[in-house]
Amino acid sequence: MITIADLGILRAVEVNEDGAAVVTITPTYSGCPALAAIRADLERSLRDVGFPSVVVRTRLSPPWTTDDISVAGRRALADAGIAPPEDSPGSGRRAVIPLGIRCPACGSIDTQELSRFGSTACTSLWRCRHCREPFSHVKPF
Amino acid sequence: MIEAEQSPAAFAASEHAGYVLALADDPLVLAQRCGEWIAAAPEIEEDIALANLGLDLLGQARLLLSHAAELEEQGRDEDDLAFFRDPAEFRNVLLCELPNGNFAVTMARMLLFSSYQLALYDRLRSSTDTALAGIAARAAKEVSYHRDHATQWVLRLGDGTRASSIRMQAAVEAVWPFLAELFEDGWLPDALVEAGIAVRPSDLEPGVRRYLSDVLTEATLAAPTLPAQRSQGSNTRASDAGGRHGLHTEHLAALLAELQSVARAHPGVRW
Numbered sequence: 523m524i525t526i527a528d529l530g531i532l533r534a535v536e537v538n539e540d541g542a543a544v545v546t547i548t549p550t551y552s553g554c555p556a557l558a559a560i561r562a563d564l565e566r567s568l569r570d571v572g573f574p575s576v577v578v579r580t581r582l583s584p585p586w587t588t589d590d591i592s593v594a595g596r597r598a599l600a601d602a603g604i605a606p607p608e609d610s611p612g613s614g615r616r617a618v619i620p621l622g623i624r625c626p627a628c629g630s631i632d633t634q635e636l637s638r639f640g641s642t643a644c645t646s647l648w649r650c651r652h653c654r655e656p657f658s659h660v661k662p663f
Numbered sequence: 664m665i666e667a668e669q670s671p672a673a674f675a676a677s678e679h680a681g682y683v684l685a686l687a688d689d690p691l692v693l694a695q696r697c698g699e700w701i702a703a704a705p706e707i708e709e710d711i712a713l714a715n716l717g718l719d720l721l722g723q724a725r726l727l728l729s730h731a732a733e734l735e736e737q738g739r740d741e742d743d744l745a746f747f748r749d750p751a752e753f754r755n756v757l758l759c760e761l762p763n764g765n766f767a768v769t770m771a772r773m774l775l776f777s778s779y780q781l782a783l784y785d786r787l788r789s790s791t792d793t794a795l796a797g798i799a800a801r802a803a804k805e806v807s808y809h810r811d812h813a814t815q816w817v818l819r820l821g822d823g824t825r826a827s828s829i830r831m832q833a834a835v836e837a838v839w840p841f842l843a844e845l846f847e848d849g850w851l852p853d854a855l856v857e858a859g860i861a862v863r864p865s866d867l868e869p870g871v872r873r874y875l876s877d878v879l880t881e882a883t884l885a886a887p888t889l890p891a892q893r894s895q896g897s898n899t900r901a902s903d904a905g906g907r908h909g910l911h912t913e914h915l916a917a918l919l920a921e922l923q924s925v926a927r928a929h930p931g932v933r934w
Contacts, residue, residue, distance in 0.1 A: 552802055553722020582726070582797035585804065612804075637708035638812055639715040643805075647708070663804055 524598035526560060530590025533581055542575040543568045548586045550663075551643040588644075588663045589613045600626045605648065605659035623659050625650035635659075674854035680735035681754070682851065682861050683795060684744065685907055686783075687727030688755035690720035691745060692915070693776060695922050696763055705766050712812060716773070719805040726798045733794075746926035750916045751909045754850075758841040760906070760915040767827075767834035770816040775838055777810035778874050779845045782867040791859035814878050821882025832884050839887040845871075850907035 526532045526547065534546040545564050549557050561578045568576040588607035591599070596606035603626050622631035630652035638661075640647040645658040697717030704710040728741035758776055763769045784806060787799035820831040846868040855861035879886050904910055926932070 549722075549801075551719055551722060551805055552726055552798070553718040553720070555718070582801055583793070585797070585801035587804075637711060638808065639708070639712035641711070643715050643718055647711075661808070 524595055524602070528592045528595030528598060530586060530588075530592070530595070531560065537573075538577075540575070541573070542577055543573040544577045544579065546579045546581050548581050550586050554643055556642075586663075587612060588660055591660070599660060600624075603627065603657055604645065605657055607660040607662045610662040623648055625653060625655065626657055627655040628653035674852050674858065676734055676736065678852045678855060679792070679860060680731045682855055683727055683731040683734060683792075685754035685850070687724050687731055687744070688753050688906075689759050689776070689780070691724035691728070692753070692755045692918060693759040694718070694720035694724060695918055696759070696761075696769075699763055700769065709766070713769075716809050716812070719802075719809065723798065723802045723805070726802075727795075730794050730798065742926065746923045750911050750919055753911065753915060753919070754907055754909065755911075755915075756841070756844050756906045757912055758838065758844065760912060760918060761838065761841065762914055764834065764837065765830065766816075767820055767830045768837055770813050770820070771831070771834040771838045773809060774813035774817050774878065775842055775845075775875065777806050777813055778871045779867060781806045781810050782871050783862060783864075786862040786867070789859075790861070795860070817878055817884075818882045821879070821884040828883065831882065835879065835884055836887045842875075844905045844907070847905065847907065849903065850905075 529550075531547050531550065532545070533548050534544075536544045538544050545568070547557075547560060547564070557580070564578050565576045587610050589610050589612075591606065599606045605623050605626050608623070623633050623635075624631050625633050625648075628650060630650055632651045633648050634651055635646060635648050636656070637647040640658050642658075644660055644663065646661050647656065648659050649656045694717040697713045697720065700713040701710050704713055724745070725741050728744045732739050732741055732744055758772060761768075761772060764772075781803060784799040784803035788796055788803065790796040790799065817831060817835075820827040822828070823831075846864045848863055848865050851861055851864065856863045876886055906915075
């Protein structure tokens with residue numbers, strides 16, 4: 523279970539004077555197809571808890587970065603078999619010697635990138651040379 | 664923003680919208696070309712990679728089209744602009760509409776275009792059009808992956824086997840004549856540059872050519888010399904040819920026919 527807050531997609535939640543829930547989210551990649559699903563889920567869940575109207579806004583600035591993913595979010599990704607991102611190039615915290623990507627299945631760092639592009643825009647495809655499992659890795663962005 | 668604008672450089676809202684529209688049409692058209700590779704690339708990882716590149720480009724195009732639609736205030740939206748304009752109303756550069764050719768040609772085109780687009784978006788981060796700056800800041804990160812991907816392939820094929828090197832060289836030569844158009848200024852009103860909204864395309868040229876030259880050298884490919892630096896003169900003269908002026912190759916109409924067919928067959932249809 524991972525929340526949009528943990529992913530850094532949720533920017534603000536307010537209730538305006540008309541009693542409407544106003545939620546501000548930011549897309550990860552410009553073309554992320556999940557955004558429409560996230561928007562629909564937000565509208566449905568907020569109506570379900572009693573808000574008569576729901577406004578979902580998207581805000582582009584500042585741009586989303588994988589550094590916005592919380593510690594809990596990183597743990598949830600790894601638990602789901604998706605290797606969390608290392609620090610993004612813009613974070614200023616990049617390790618001088620890049621460490622390997624840790625296999626979310628067995629924990630080995632003897633892993634190999636198969637493809638820079640994976641099943642979604644934000645992931646790349648890897649495999650573990652130790653346990654042989656393929657896995658997705660959230661690209662630092 | 665509007666009140667603060669004291670600059671003598673006056674421009675019409677339609678010119679501002681036209682600039683954003685040109686920036687939108689490039690990724691829209693190239694996204695369609697990327698999609699044509701799905702299930703046809705040399706390996707499955709490339710099917711996925713080109714689909715991802717296309718998805719990023721389509722996302723950028725949608726944001727830019729929506730912004731252009733707001734600026735022009737004609738009551739149109741992103742779908743109207745994407746699906747209900749005819750080829751002569753498109754402002755994309757010719758490089759984006761060229762057929763995919765073989766895989767080497769596709770990667771050569773991607774190298775040229777992503778190098779240009781990365782330089783463009785990097786500069787647009789500080790555009791006085793804050794919506795445009797926001798789109799550019801996000802898109803620059805995506806495009807840096809595109810450029811890296813194209814670079815890796817050009818290096819691998821150029822500095823690969825004799826057969827791959829010959830084909831990569833031919834591919835670079837096939838797309839190179841379309842590079843100069845990316846840096847032409849003639850179509851862009853000076854006032855937009857002076858207002859800090861737009862980036863003058865010719866300002867991007869030295870950096871992009873330097874990057875391309877470095878990649879070609881490392882890939883042991885020869886820099887094409889064919890089109891004798893057309894850009895030399897184009898910076899000062901207003902060129903009236905090319906995609907930015909709505910003059911396209913025969914390939915765009917066919918591409919748009921496919922892109923627009925569902926929307927035109929069922930106007931107003933929603934998923």
